[in-house]
Amino acid sequence: xxxxxxxxxxxxxxxxxxxxxxxxxxxxxxxxxxxxxxxxxxxxxxxxxxxxxxxxxxxxxxxxxxxxxxxxxxxxxxxxxxxxxxxxxxxxxxxxxxxxxxxxxxxxxxxxxxxxxxxxxxxxxxxxxxxxxxxxxxxxxxxxxxxxxxxxxxxxxxxxxxxxxxxxxxxxxxxxxxxxxxxxxxxxxxxxxxxxxxxxxxxxxxxxxxxxxxxxxxxxxxxxxxxxxxxxxxxxxxxxxxx
Amino acid sequence: xxxxxxxxxxxxxxxxxxxxxxxxxxxxxxxxxxxxxxxxxxxxxxxxxxxxxxxxxxxxxxxxxxxxxxxxxxxxxxxxxxxxxxxxxxxxxxxxxxxxxxxxxxxxxxxxxxxxxxxxxxxxxxxxxxxxxxxxxxxxxxxxxxxxxxxxxxxxxxxxxxxxxxxxxxxxxxxxxxxxxxxxxxxxxxxxxxxxxxxxxxxxxxxxxxxxxxxxxxxxxxxxxxxxxxxxxxxxxxxxxxxxxxxxxxxxxxxxxxxxxxxxxxxxxxxxxxxxxxxxxxxxxxxxxxxxxxxxxxxxxxxxxxxxxxxxxxxxxxxxxxxxxxxxxxxxxxxxxxxxxxxxxxxxxxxxxxxxxxxxxxxxxxxxxxxxxxxxxxxxxxxxxxxxxxxxxxxxxxxxxxxxxxxxxxxxxxxxxxxxxxxx
Numbered sequence: 001x002x003x004x005x006x007x008x009x010x011x012x013x014x015x016x017x018x019x020x021x022x023x024x025x026x027x028x029x030x031x032x033x034x035x036x037x038x039x040x041x042x043x044x045x046x047x048x049x050x051x052x053x054x055x056x057x058x059x060x061x062x063x064x065x066x067x068x069x070x071x072x073x074x075x076x077x078x079x080x081x082x083x084x085x086x087x088x089x090x091x092x093x094x095x096x097x098x099x100x101x102x103x104x105x106x107x108x109x110x111x112x113x114x115x116x117x118x119x120x121x122x123x124x125x126x127x128x129x130x131x132x133x134x135x136x137x138x139x140x141x142x143x144x145x146x147x148x149x150x151x152x153x154x155x156x157x158x159x160x161x162x163x164x165x166x167x168x169x170x171x172x173x174x175x176x177x178x179x180x181x182x183x184x185x186x187x188x189x190x191x192x193x194x195x196x197x198x199x200x201x202x203x204x205x206x207x208x209x210x211x212x213x214x215x216x217x218x219x220x221x222x223x224x225x226x227x228x229x230x231x232x233x234x235x236x237x238x239x240x241x242x243x
Numbered sequence: 244x245x246x247x248x249x250x251x252x253x254x255x256x257x258x259x260x261x262x263x264x265x266x267x268x269x270x271x272x273x274x275x276x277x278x279x280x281x282x283x284x285x286x287x288x289x290x291x292x293x294x295x296x297x298x299x300x301x302x303x304x305x306x307x308x309x310x311x312x313x314x315x316x317x318x319x320x321x322x323x324x325x326x327x328x329x330x331x332x333x334x335x336x337x338x339x340x341x342x343x344x345x346x347x348x349x350x351x352x353x354x355x356x357x358x359x360x361x362x363x364x365x366x367x368x369x370x371x372x373x374x375x376x377x378x379x380x381x382x383x384x385x386x387x388x389x390x391x392x393x394x395x396x397x398x399x400x401x402x403x404x405x406x407x408x409x410x411x412x413x414x415x416x417x418x419x420x421x422x423x424x425x426x427x428x429x430x431x432x433x434x435x436x437x438x439x440x441x442x443x444x445x446x447x448x449x450x451x452x453x454x455x456x457x458x459x460x461x462x463x464x465x466x467x468x469x470x471x472x473x474x475x476x477x478x479x480x481x482x483x484x485x486x487x488x489x490x491x492x493x494x495x496x497x498x499x500x501x502x503x504x505x506x507x508x509x510x511x512x513x514x515x516x517x518x519x520x521x522x523x524x525x526x527x528x529x530x531x532x533x534x535x536x537x538x539x540x541x542x543x544x545x546x547x548x549x550x551x552x553x554x555x556x557x558x559x560x561x562x563x564x565x566x567x568x569x570x571x572x573x574x575x576x577x578x579x580x581x582x583x584x585x586x587x588x589x590x591x592x593x594x595x596x597x598x599x600x601x602x603x604x605x606x607x608x609x610x611x612x613x614x615x616x617x618x619x620x621x622x623x624x625x626x627x628x629x630x631x632x633x634x635x636x637x638x639x640x641x642x643x644x645x646x647x648x649x650x651x652x653x654x655x656x657x658x659x660x661x662x663x664x665x666x667x
Contacts, residue, residue, distance in 0.1 A: 064542045064629040085546075092544020099633060103539040107252035108245065116245040117543045165543075 010074045010094065010168055010201055012038040012061065017070035017080075019056050019224075030056040032224040033070065038217075043195050043202040043235075045212040048221035054205040055173055057221070061203065062095050062171045063087040074169075092120050096162035098191070100174035102154040104146040110157045111142040118164040132160035136190055152183030156190065163194050170194060172204040176211065181243060188214055188238035210243045246553050253529065254560065261561055264521045268565025268612060269572075271514030272605045276573015277580055278507030280601050284581040285500050287594040289417070289493075295592065296359040297323060298414035298487060299456035300465065301472040306481035308453040314475045315455065320463035321472075323356035328443050330451035333397040334434060336386050344396065344434045345421075346446065347413075349377070351439035357456040358415055360437055361591050365390030365409030373441025375408035380589050381419040382434030383410040396436075398445045411437060412591040418499075420491035455481075496588075503584075515608060518565070519616035522558050526620035530554060537624050538632025551625035558617020559610055566609020570602045577601075 019031040031053045046054045059065040072079045118125035136156040176184035195202035212218040213236045220228035316324040327348040334344035351370040395402040421428040476484045585593040
């Protein structure tokens with residue numbers, strides 16, 4: 001599961017990145033000319049209130065939305081200029097997503113949910129999926145369906161699903177947003193381990209400022225703009241997080 | 244592979260709804276298979292009977308029948324020619340029931356070359372018993388005339404008794420039509436008997452006319468041959484010429500059979516249309532409910548065509564699940580329907596065959612119905628924007644703003660997929 005062994009973690013460079021939804025009077029500028037550099041292997045938390053544009057930023061970096069203007073360079077390649085097909089390949093090979101609401105497929109078991117994504121890349125999908133679930137501590141629950149798993153367990157399955165392709169870039173949108181404190185800590189620990197251990201670039205979006213303290217760096221957003229960019233000198237352990 | 248598992252489990256999860264769709268497709272294909280196979284069987288039954296009894300390709304009425312027969316017989320495409328006498332005279336049955344009957348001349352002792360009869364009961368005409376006649380089956384059934392029965396025909400010397408030697412089926416009277424103008428003849432008013440020269444010679448000349456019947460070589464150009472015979476007949480002053488297709492009984496039968504064939508497509512289409520609508524609604528609702536899953540698949544790098552194929556497969560699976568058992572059931576039901584039909588109109592030959600083309604068409608219809616109805620939901624699924632799908636519903640458009648698609652398709656918004664299409 002060593003991402004660094006396959007594809008080196010990407011360096012991200014955002015240049016004047018903007019996103020506007022709608023047109024005319026109904027236009028909403030979700031992102032306003034954002035400039036940002038993220039070093040390979042860095043754990044960055046994007047912090048901001050609802051509507052600040054942090055999820056939009058994540059979607060643009062993940063290639064599931066196109067910017068209205070600006071450039072998004074991943075290792076020097078402009079994702080914004082990619083064709084639909086190229087962006088699909090980019091997402092398939094380089095990006096793992098973890099969402100707030102897990103989005104597990106209810107008719108598939110934990111193993112199958114992970115395997116579904118593992119089959120997108122070459123190799124023994126089932127073995128890779130079992131390994132990924134083992135890493136998140138779910139080796140005894142592989143055959144359980146989402147309805148039989150707790151929220152924390154479902155989010156662990158979602159993490160296993162995100163990392164099973166061994167993507168060098170892990171994007172997490174409010175991954176602890178619907179979890180209690182203890183479970184949230186466990187999930188943060190797993191995510192940080194998935195980043196640190198495999199040298200992944202980890203971008204986590206949240207409105208919870210406490211979580212920001214576990215990261216290497218915090219980018220604060222408001223009304224579609226980056227208002228602060230701070231390096232965390234002494235990140236705390238996920239177990240120390242309180243909210 | 245896992246997507247295939249998802250497909251099966253999704254179908255199992257919505258088994259009630261899918262079962263209803265599959266059942267509707269099943270019924271549509273069963274109807275198609277049963278009625279279309281029966282239609283083919285009926286055509287084959289008629290054809291077999293016509294071939295066996297050498298049903299005339301062309302019949303000419305009046306004129307110099309001997310000259311017509313000689314000239315027609317010389318044609319290379321003509322296999323056999325027969326001349327005969329036909330007379331329409333009153334019959335009297337049971338002492339008081341009268342009807343306008345038809346006496347058709349046959350050679351006694353042997354079948355004619357063209358327009359033979361099939362003896363169902365009793366015996367063929369015996370030259371030693373000139374009073375014997377063969378009664379056409381519809382008349383026999385209507386009046387209970389069996390071999391040994393007798394009834395009267397009106398000759399120049401008054402009512403003459405004739406004896407039934409046998410009951411026969413004739414390719415000319417499968418549907419007992421008196422003439423092309425009187426196709427819906429009641430068996431109360433019309434009956435046909437076949438008689439030898441002995442009886443026909445006693446009938447008044449005014450009631451009788453002569454006919455020439457021609458039977459063509461198999462594989463010959465029917466239309467061209469018919470035209471040639473028509474020319475010959477008219478040159479020899481025939482008063483009427485009609486082809487096999489124009490022959491009253493056959494024309495009525497073919498119209499009936501063709502109607503049956505048309506219905507074999509119309510009714511199944513109604514069922515398949517209903518199944519298509521049901522599949523469309525079911526899949527559209529499913530795509531709606533699975534938007535987040537679809538968004539996740541796309542976000543993870545599944546190609547849009549994979550998502551399209553996945554949702555199209557639901558329709559194909561429903562179509563296949565309905566069609567495969569339906570074509571088997573349809574083929575079995577076709578046998579029963581063919582039997583009922585031929586018995587109902589007294590066709591003495593029943594040909595029942597398995598038609599692979601109907602089986603194949605049935606399966607294809609099921610697949611096409613499933614695919615067409617799943618097409619729109621599958622397209623919607625494949626066009627999902629992952630970010631929007633995972634965010635939930637798209638923010639509403641601004642006030643007074645209507646999508647261009649809703650302008651183009653004003654009714655589209657009334658349907659589940661249409662609403663989405665217009666909103667997208």
